[in-house]
Amino acid sequence: xxxxxxxxxxxxxxxxxxxxxxxxxxxxxxxxxxxxxxxxxxxxxxxxxxxxxxxxxxxxxxxxxxxxxxxxxxxxxxxxxxxxxxxxxxxxxxxxxxxxxxxxxxxxxxxxxxxxxxxxxxxxxxxxxxxxxxxxxxxxxxxxxxxxxxxxxxxxxxxxxxxxxxxxxxxxxxxxxxxxxxxxxxxxxxxxxxxxxxxxxxxxxxxxxxxxxxxxxxxxxxxxxxxxxxxxxxxxxxxxxxxxxxxxxxxxxxxxxxxxxxxxxxxxxxxxxxxxxxxxxxxxxxxxxxxxxxxxxxxxxxxxxxxxxxxx
Numbered sequence: 001x002x003x004x005x006x007x008x009x010x011x012x013x014x015x016x017x018x019x020x021x022x023x024x025x026x027x028x029x030x031x032x033x034x035x036x037x038x039x040x041x042x043x044x045x046x047x048x049x050x051x052x053x054x055x056x057x058x059x060x061x062x063x064x065x066x067x068x069x070x071x072x073x074x075x076x077x078x079x080x081x082x083x084x085x086x087x088x089x090x091x092x093x094x095x096x097x098x099x100x101x102x103x104x105x106x107x108x109x110x111x112x113x114x115x116x117x118x119x120x121x122x123x124x125x126x127x128x129x130x131x132x133x134x135x136x137x138x139x140x141x142x143x144x145x146x147x148x149x150x151x152x153x154x155x156x157x158x159x160x161x162x163x164x165x166x167x168x169x170x171x172x173x174x175x176x177x178x179x180x181x182x183x184x185x186x187x188x189x190x191x192x193x194x195x196x197x198x199x200x201x202x203x204x205x206x207x208x209x210x211x212x213x214x215x216x217x218x219x220x221x222x223x224x225x226x227x228x229x230x231x232x233x234x235x236x237x238x239x240x241x242x243x244x245x246x247x248x249x250x251x252x253x254x255x256x257x258x259x260x261x262x263x264x265x266x267x268x269x270x271x272x273x274x275x276x277x278x279x280x281x282x283x284x285x286x287x288x289x290x291x292x293x294x295x296x297x298x299x300x301x302x303x304x305x306x307x308x309x310x311x312x
Contacts, residue, residue, distance in 0.1 A: 001025065001070040001170055006088065008034045008043070008060075010128035010279070011100055012075035013135040015151075015176070017045050020056045022174035027059045027067065035062040037133040044134045048127070048271045049142040053134075064090035071096035071120075071167060077283040078102050085113045096163055100124055100151070102283065103188045104290035107156045119156035120167065121184045123191060125149045127272025129279050138271040150177040154184025186239035189294075192287050193229035194245070197222040197308050198260070199277050199284045204311040207274040213264035216257070223256045224304040229291065232305075235298040285312045 001024065005016040008030035019026040020043075030038050042057040064087060072094050076084055078101060088097060098120040099110065110119050126149060128137035140148050151171055155164055168178045181187045201222050205212040212218065230248060233240060240246045248256070263269055277284065288309040295302040 001166075002067065003027070003170075004029060004067070004069040004072045004091070004094070005075060006072055006084070007075035008038060009075060009077075010130070010135050010137060010276075011124055011126055012073070013043050013045055014126050014128070014137050014139070015073060015075065015100070015124065016058055017043055017054055017056045018174045018176055019170075020058050021054060024170065024174060027061060027069075029061050029063075031062050034133075035060060041133060046131075046134055046136050048136045048138045048275075049140075049267070050145070066093070068093040071098060071163075074099045075101060077280060078104070079283050079286045082109065085109060089113050096120065096159075096167070098122055098153075098167065102192060102287055103185075104192045104287050104294070106185060111157055117158045117160065120153065120159055120164065121156050121188065122151055122153040123188065124151045125272070127268065127275055129271065129275040136271065136275070138268060138275075142267050148175075148177060150179040152179045152181055152184070152187060154181040154187065156184060181241055183239045183241050186233075187241040189233055189238050190230075190240050190242075190245055192291055193233055194226065196229065196284070196288055196291060197225035197305065198264075198273060200225075200288070200308040200311045202273055202277045203281070203284075204308075207278055209264050209269045209274050213261050219257050219260050219264075220253070221304055221308050222260055223253050225308045226256070228300070228302045228305045229295075231300045232291075232295050232298040232302060235300050236294060281312065288312055 003019060003024060003026045005012045005026060005028045008028055016026055016028045028038065038060040042055045044055050046053040069091065072091060074097055095118055097114050097118055100122045107119055126137055126139050128135055153168060171178050201212055201218050204218065
């Protein structure tokens with residue numbers, strides 16, 4: 001299969017490298033300085049914990065070409081999606097597009113511009129940040145280095161089952177575990193509900209995770225905001241996915257506060273939360289604004305959520 005990765009940030013660089021290292025025919029689209037650097041030096045990624053570095057001389061382009069790509073992986077922040085859709089439509093030979101990343105607005109515009117049956121969506125919870133041209137990434141908890149974070153993958157509209165299986169098998173051939181979900185829109189909205197309180201509190205503490213983990217009052221706000229955001233989704237009929245997140249309402253506050261303190265004190269939080277928050281503040285603000293639209297439609301209380309997201 002011939003694959004194009006559209007975007008050379010942390011996510012795009014990580015998946016392009018994994019595919020390339022598994023001898024899969026992959027091209028990456030980058031622009032400006034990133035295009036120049038990849039052309040000259042290749043894609044450079046480094047494991048944040050083990051410091052293992054991979055340099056991949058991946059074919060790079062900076063504008064649409066006439067290659068017959070089997071599918072295109074789109075790895076750009078949500079704030080850039082609308083401007084990217086028209087560029088993607090210039091790839092006349094492509095019939096399948098996988099959008100990896102946060103989304104709270106759904107896929108109506110994607111389908112209108114690229115085709116009703118051409119869209120897949122997914123999420124790879126790869127933490128990371130740039131260090132010059134190099135990308136630092138975290139794809140596993142350092143205490144469980146062999147348990148890699150899976151790629152969540154789901155169909156939008158009537159995407160072909162057969163094509164879905166082929167794409168799933170392709171990722172698995174590159175040692176990327178795939179976690180298929182039936183309702184990817186519900187999964188993505190649930191994910192946004194889960195992360196916005198954490199991200200907002202991270203900005204409040206200027207990305208200092210140790211200070212955040214020690215702030216009991218702020219962690220209480222995170223828990224309250226999480227409950228409110230889950231209530232918003234339920235009131236709108238959005239499926240809470242994965243299923244285990246539906247049970248959060250039954251856990252007492254003190255237990256959830258303990259879990260968050262433990263998470264925020266971990267090495268993983270430094271790169272997966274602080275690192276991402278530092279690089280993606282514009283996207284986090286856009287996600288919060290999009291979720292606040294859902295809050296207003298729901299007519300349930302979201303006062304704590306609104307207060308917390310004002311820190312972004």
